[in-house]
Amino acid sequence: MIEFQNICKTYRVAKRQAGFTNAVKSLFSREYETIHALDDVSFRIADGDIIGYIGPNGAGKSTTVKVMCGILTPDSGTCLVNGKVPWKERASHVKDIGVVFGQRTQLWWDVPVIDSFELLRDMYKIDDKLYRKNLDELTRLLDLSELLKTPARNLSLGQRMRCEIAAPLLHDPKVIFLDEPTIGLDAVSKIAVRQFIKRINEEKGTTIVLTTHDMLDIEALTERILLIGHGKILLDGSLEELKQHTSTDKNITIKYTGAAPTISEGMKMKESKANQLTISLDPHILPVSAAIAGFASQTELLDVSVTDISTEEVVAALYKEYHI
Amino acid sequence: MKSYLSLFRIRMINGLQYRAVALGSIFTRFCWALMEILAFFAVHRSNGGSFGMTFSQTASYIWMQQTFILMYNVIDGDQEIEASVNDGSIAYELARPMNLYGNWFTQCLANRLSPTAINCLPALLLALLMPAPYRLSFPGIMTTALFLASTILALGVVGAIAVLMHITMFYTTSQRGVKIIGRAVTSFFAGGLLPLPYFPKAFGRIVRLLPFAATQSTPLLIYSGSLTGADAAFAMGLQVFWLAVLAALGYYAMSRTLNRVVVQGG
Numbered sequence: 001m002i003e004f005q006n007i008c009k010t011y012r013v014a015k016r017q018a019g020f021t022n023a024v025k026s027l028f029s030r031e032y033e034t035i036h037a038l039d040d041v042s043f044r045i046a047d048g049d050i051i052g053y054i055g056p057n058g059a060g061k062s063t064t065v066k067v068m069c070g071i072l073t074p075d076s077g078t079c080l081v082n083g084k085v086p087w088k089e090r091a092s093h094v095k096d097i098g099v100v101f102g103q104r105t106q107l108w109w110d111v112p113v114i115d116s117f118e119l120l121r122d123m124y125k126i127d128d129k130l131y132r133k134n135l136d137e138l139t140r141l142l143d144l145s146e147l148l149k150t151p152a153r154n155l156s157l158g159q160r161m162r163c164e165i166a167a168p169l170l171h172d173p174k175v176i177f178l179d180e181p182t183i184g185l186d187a188v189s190k191i192a193v194r195q196f197i198k199r200i201n202e203e204k205g206t207t208i209v210l211t212t213h214d215m216l217d218i219e220a221l222t223e224r225i226l227l228i229g230h231g232k233i234l235l236d237g238s239l240e241e242l243k244q245h246t247s248t249d250k251n252i253t254i255k256y257t258g259a260a261p262t263i264s265e266g267m268k269m270k271e272s273k274a275n276q277l278t279i280s281l282d283p284h285i286l287p288v289s290a291a292i293a294g295f296a297s298q299t300e301l302l303d304v305s306v307t308d309i310s311t312e313e314v315v316a317a318l319y320k321e322y323h324i
Numbered sequence: 325m326k327s328y329l330s331l332f333r334i335r336m337i338n339g340l341q342y343r344a345v346a347l348g349s350i351f352t353r354f355c356w357a358l359m360e361i362l363a364f365f366a367v368h369r370s371n372g373g374s375f376g377m378t379f380s381q382t383a384s385y386i387w388m389q390q391t392f393i394l395m396y397n398v399i400d401g402d403q404e405i406e407a408s409v410n411d412g413s414i415a416y417e418l419a420r421p422m423n424l425y426g427n428w429f430t431q432c433l434a435n436r437l438s439p440t441a442i443n444c445l446p447a448l449l450l451a452l453l454m455p456a457p458y459r460l461s462f463p464g465i466m467t468t469a470l471f472l473a474s475t476i477l478a479l480g481v482v483g484a485i486a487v488l489m490h491i492t493m494f495y496t497t498s499q500r501g502v503k504i505i506g507r508a509v510t511s512f513f514a515g516g517l518l519p520l521p522y523f524p525k526a527f528g529r530i531v532r533l534l535p536f537a538a539t540q541s542t543p544l545l546i547y548s549g550s551l552t553g554a555d556a557a558f559a560m561g562l563q564v565f566w567l568a569v570l571a572a573l574g575y576y577a578m579s580r581t582l583n584r585v586v587v588q589g590g
Binding site: 066069070071072073087090091092094095097099101104105106108110111115116118119122123124125 | 326327329330331334337338341411412413415416418419420421422423583584585
């Protein structure tokens with residue numbers, strides 16, 4: 001259980017104009033700007049949930065994760081993770097959590113991965129039997145057997161990321177924070193990582209907090225989404241609710257031979273290519289069936305597909321709506 | 325405790341694998357020592373030995389100093405710690421169930437011990453093979469044992485000073501300034517440039533009490549035979565004192581600092 005109540009965190013950032021003169025000036029007097037990374041943030045996450053935490057760059061996602069990990073101390077507000085205040089009981093708190101910062105590495109660069117894992121075993125005082133069991137399981141699920149003996153510096157990004165994700169699971173954490181775990185991965189690796197995350201959540205009941213910019217991650221994994229912007233929680237709900245909130249429009253793509261069909265009221269042209277047309281349709285004005293029937297009467301249809309607007313579009317619309 | 329031993333182990337493994345670095349360092353240290361010894365030879369010849377140390381004591385001092393230089397070095401060798409604060413990977417260290425002071429202190433010790441472990445035997449062998457007055461002389465089992473004990477204490481003091489210096493990184497983005505000052509101070513007052521017996525008498529007496537003398541000066545003077553009996557015991561007592569004071573200070577400073585830490589780079 002994670003409880004976040006009225007958390008605020010500000011940073012002071014030194015600012016200066018470009019150029020040599022300004023660099024010299026800044027040696028004597030500096031202008032600071034206060035940035036409200038988190039501004040009265042409250043939410044609650046139940047055990048066993050998978051939460052997608054989204055927002056544009058600089059919205060405060062990483063700061064939230066770092067507060068929950070006990071790395072940063074907020075200016076005000078209260079936070080309880082598994083009944084503990086992270087930054088006050090840091091050492092005992094971090095035993096129950098696992099964390100992956102997708103942009104950094106926790107593996108020792110010049111030594112084989114297995115050495116890093118054994119160090120983690122000793123740091124977290126993992127029982128030998130449990131360590132064996134978890135290592136075997138992770139090796140199987142993430143296909144690590146070849147990688148464990150290789151120094152981290154010789155691994156490709158995808159290989160390394162598999163090891164990075166295995167590392168925080170060795171000690172059976174109750175909560176795991178994944179900060180952009182699929183960043184820079186190819187399609188196959190992304191799918192493997194997603195399946196693995198889902199499986200860990202289902203089998204072990206691990207609570208997962210996922211921050212990402214990849215909407216496919218969100219679609220594949222999360223039931224609930226928290227949207228943050230300018231340090232405030234803007235929306236909290238399921239992906240479906242977010243879609244409803246933004247737009248109920250449908251995308252219709254048709255392929256045809258013969259005359260190009262004209263669009264009628266309630267449709268908006270999105271893309272028109274040779275013998276292919278994509279429109280967005282407001283189903284309150286014109287039902288989907290009527291739209292398709294209309295096209296069929298004007299031309300010969302080869303193929304029709306109807307989809308909801310994509311998650312990418314939903315999120316882009318949300319960012320626009322909230323000016324973030 | 326096991327976690328610290330394990331961290332120490334991985335740091336040692338990490339440091340033990342660079343052969344070219346080890347070879348290069350043995351060679352440069354050997355040349356440097358030879359040059360210094362020749363300079364001292366000239367000084368002693370022109371001024372009939374009215375210093376606090378004889379020439380052969382000085383030669384032993386320099387050989388041992390150059391052999392163990394990486395271990396007595398306060399400033400260099402902890403690139404990973406510096407990088408972790410600079411680029412923000414410190415976030416991972418903070419998310420471990422380990423005290424960051426202990427973590428850093430352990431790494432500082434291992435960073436200094438691992439290169440020394442590779443370098444010291446060949447370097448000692450070279451020094452022992454030199455012709456008579458320039459040679460490293462062997463002072464006997466007891467003195468050597470005392471030297472080793474004092475070296476371990478010195479390593480502890482070096483580690484404690486190094487961690488204090490690394491803590492300043494949380495306040496100053498670039499550590500260059502701290503390093504430049506630190507290098508000058510820790511080397512000069514520890515007898516890194518000139519052994520402390522060569523200092524003017526009154527000044528030398530004060531310098532001997534500073535924590536820097538508790539680093540390389542004490543073990544080297546014990547080995548070369550210019551610090552014996554009650555003086556040696558007093559100097560080693562000071563080492564214990566400074567180790568305790570500096571470690572306590574660092575521990576306190578670290579816990580104060582972590583409350584206001586900012587992680588760089590998003």
